[in-house]
Amino acid sequence: MKSLQVIEKLFRYVLRYRLQLILLLVVSLFGVGFEVIKPFPLKFIIDNVLGNHSSPFLNGLLPSEFIADKKKLLLFCISAMILILVCSAALSAWIFNLTITLSQRLVYDLSIDFFSKLQRLSLAFHSKNKIGDLLNRMNGDVFVVYFLVAQILLPSLTSIVSLIGMFYVMVKIDVLLAVLTFCVLPLLGFTLAFFAKPMNDTTMTQYIKHGEMSAFVQQSLSSMKVIQAFAREAFMQGKLNTHAEEFSNAYKKANKVSMTYNQLSLVISGFTAALVIGVGAYRSLDGRLSVGDLFIFVGYISALYGPITSLSTAISTAITLSARGKRIFEILESDEVVKEKQSAIRFQSLTGGVEFKDVSFGYNKSEDAVLYNVSFKVKPGEIVAIVGPTGAGKSSVISLITRFYDTWNGIVSVDGMNVKDVELHSLRNNISIVLQDAFLFPMTIKENILFGNPDATEEQIAEAAKAAQAHEFIHKMPEGYDTMITENGASLSGGQRQRIAIARAFLKKAPILILDEPTSAVDALTEAKIFSALQSYAKGKTVFLISHRLSTLKHADQIIAIKDGRVEEKGTHESLLAKGAFYAGLYKHQHIS
Ligand SMILES: Nc1ncnc2c1ncn2[C@@H]1O[C@H](COP(=O)(O)OP(=O)(O)OP(=O)(O)O)[C@@H](O)[C@H]1O
Ligand SMILES: [Mg+2]
Known part of the structure; x- marks a missing residue:
């Protein structure tokens, strides 16, 4: 089963709830809109309340006497700031709710199908497969469909839209500075490309080791009588220690890799921030950029980190997604061996020959x-x-x-x-x-x-x-x-x-x-x-x-x-x-x- 096929199959589950998905996407795009306009009230306070710039946008929005009264204008900007914050928080809560409801529904559907398939699979299948492994698939891997919605589809789309939105605003203000800010993207892209495989490999090892350890614990718990009867507690403890150590090493390794990647991304965006502030302040000294506009850039630099991290998480999740999704579809599509015919006859009451x-x-x-x-x-x-x-x-x-x-x-x-x-x-x-x-x-x-x-x-x-x-x-x-x-x-x-x-x-x-x-x-x-x-x-x-x-x-x-x-x-x-x-x-x- 190829990775793309796995994703396509997962999509079939998601498309069962296309209306909810569309609602979620629309609400999320509104959320992005609020993110993009967030730094504007501060810009207007700096440029138009504290400074004496004139803004065509404000002139179009408010009567001129209102703009001339600095105190009224300040009150307007502060109210706008609070309104944007409240709306953005309310939208986030709504998005969170919609995402959880939709993805839980999907996980539920996939779990139900998985269990019902397990019940139909013949005893030949069950004697070959370990219960621990099947439990891991049922309790862990079915969440791929949640990841697909909550960590890949939605964040990718909103991140891309919000990056485009911010880039558009930045270009409108200062092309050079916009290009400089967005230089951070390819740099982060390279870093991610470099880290993707080790992150994927170490995460997979972590899952496998965790699965082995839970399977061992499960087997031991169900054979406690034999263990005690043969006084082999120390032996089993030793085995568990080995499993626990292997899992702990895998966990440490996986986290070390992702921590290095996270810190490196922070350094790169920090470096970009310093560069943009330096160049921006310089251009501001030249009078080519207002202080308020510089604040928009500064606001966006920290806001950029969000969509970029979401995108990189989406990519690394997508990498493990197909591997884990495959574990689900392997079972969902395995041959039933003891199969009922399409035209099977139903016995009413038998005589018993x-x-x-x-x-x-x-x-x-x-x-x-x-x-x-x-x-x-x-x-x-x-x-x-x-x-x-x-x-x-x-x-x-x-x-x-x-x-x-x-x-x-x-x-x-x-x-x-x-x-x-x-x-x-x-x-x-x-x-x-x-x-x-x-x-x-x-x-x-x-x-x-x-x-x-x-x-x-x-x-x-x-x-x-x-x-x-x-x-x-x-x-x-x-x-x-x-x-x-x-x-x-x-x-x-x-x-x-x-x-x-x-x-x-x-x-x-x-x-x-x-x-x-x-x-x-x-x-x-x-x-x-x-x-x-x-x-x-x-x-x-x-x-x-x-x-x-x-x-x-x-x-x-x-x-x-x-x-x-x-x-x-x-x-x-x-x-x-x-x-x-x-x-x-x-x-x-x-x-x-
Ligand atoms: N699930 C299984 N998978 C593979 N081989 C099996 C399985 N169940 C039984 N066998 C094998 O099939 C053979 C016949 O086993 P079966 O259980 O039918 O014997 P039996 O006559 O019922 O024995 P007993 O009197 O001990 O219950 C044995 O060699 C056994 O090892
Ligand atoms: Mg028998």
């Missing part, structure tokens, strides 16, 4: 496949157990039913429809799932269970929790269903977490229920109770069950045994035992041990 036809699948095209030619057929209402050693591919099989990933070859179909032809939402709405690592949100227990079906009643929640053998322990908690769960359910035992996740899936009441080792952390007696509740709950539903405790799966209508990504055997518990091969080996081994 599932079929795999010659399915091959892997997580990474550059690596070997994880599943090879997997085929099986499940009739609506069947209970299917998927068994096999760890790493055999059981979780991978079920993640293809919900279409978390797409197959490499072969077809996964639900109710006879290829899942690739179905609307993702309608497919997943028809599936209840307990994932292998039961994730809970930092909300109340009730809200966690309701996640499966936000419209459920209190009774339905309690019913699902009872079936999942969770009601009793929830009920005993001081705040019951309103108990807040800490991040990732850390305040609960492993088995409690799993039972809440089961209740959440039960409450959804979808025609297909998938349970991936739902009771691995639950004792055998409670597990047996959950499975007996499941028998009645799952009537008419298709159930996929994965468990390493094979005794719990005996009653399944069909057992699919997977070994190294291939279906090794299929059949009922009895038929597979009778066969005396792979499954029988697994089962006997468990029973002996």
Whole structure:
């Protein structure tokens, strides 16, 4: 993605609010007008009140008796001075307000699009990208659109207009002095050109180092238990120190470069000021310039610094803008991989038949496949157990039913429809799932269970929790269903977490229920109770069950045994035992041990 393309894409966001932008530009131009006329009242006080110059402008504006009365004229000039100051301050406040409102709106839009894209991106994308990095993009880089408006577009335009305005007034007063004053521009331009690359590079390094440090802190905070369990606090502290030191060095370097540039620009404009005052005073001695006009020049020299700094900030921001904007559009435009077809079909209610036809699948095209030619057929209402050693591919099989990933070859179909032809939402709405690592949100227990079906009643929640053998322990908690769960359910035992996740899936009441080792952390007696509740709950539903405790799966209508990504055997518990091969080996081994 080229820099210009990034800017163009950002512009598309800005143009959504073209009316606000035009209003902002118009108000800003008025603001510039006030800046340009600011030194005039002082000029008139010096030349026309204190001195005896005559001004065609004042003569045209005021009656001659008024001009002749110096006290009245002084009062007029002072009032004009105050009026200009007040108007200019009011306009600045208005401009500030308009800028903030517009740019916040833009940042909001970009953040919303970014988050919504993140939610659509497949799990393959999320397992490749670090959360810390995505957070930095979401919290930091989306501000590029703010910078585009508040630090580039607006300041550049107003600066250029105000420079032109001041130059016009100066030329009208004294051409030589105007040219001398504006000599400062190319000098500052050269300085900026010299500093642009180092300023950009050091700023980018500062961002990167900051990102690395926050990613490290974020990872450490979420693995504090492991750090403490292995007593590796000092090691992690050392790592943080290195990150902090690198960030601090990058920060110092970036600020040193920009400080040098700022000081150099100050020296250049200070030098220009001295030169202009010297030459101006000399020409004033010659009578070619009034003292009041000299004051206009002096006023403009300090006023020049504003637009010039804004312009140089605009240029240096523009340099980092495309780099940071690229980080946003990289995500916004990344391929969704698991894509919904334009003409995707919406499932209403399913009967729950599932079929795999010659399915091959892997997580990474550059690596070997994880599943090879997997085929099986499940009739609506069947209970299917998927068994096999760890790493055999059981979780991978079920993640293809919900279409978390797409197959490499072969077809996964639900109710006879290829899942690739179905609307993702309608497919997943028809599936209840307990994932292998039961994730809970930092909300109340009730809200966690309701996640499966936000419209459920209190009774339905309690019913699902009872079936999942969770009601009793929830009920005993001081705040019951309103108990807040800490991040990732850390305040609960492993088995409690799993039972809440089961209740959440039960409450959804979808025609297909998938349970991936739902009771691995639950004792055998409670597990047996959950499975007996499941028998009645799952009537008419298709159930996929994965468990390493094979005794719990005996009653399944069909057992699919997977070994190294291939279906090794299929059949009922009895038929597979009778066969005396792979499954029988697994089962006997468990029973002996
Ligand atoms: N997100 C992923 N990215 C890359 N490879 C993965 C990913 N998830 C699983 N794998 C790999 O796919 C293979 C099958 O994993 P899978 O999780 O399906 O096994 P499983 O049978 O569910 O094992 P377990 O009983 O331990 O849960 C493994 O070799 C694993 O390393
Ligand atoms: Mg698994």
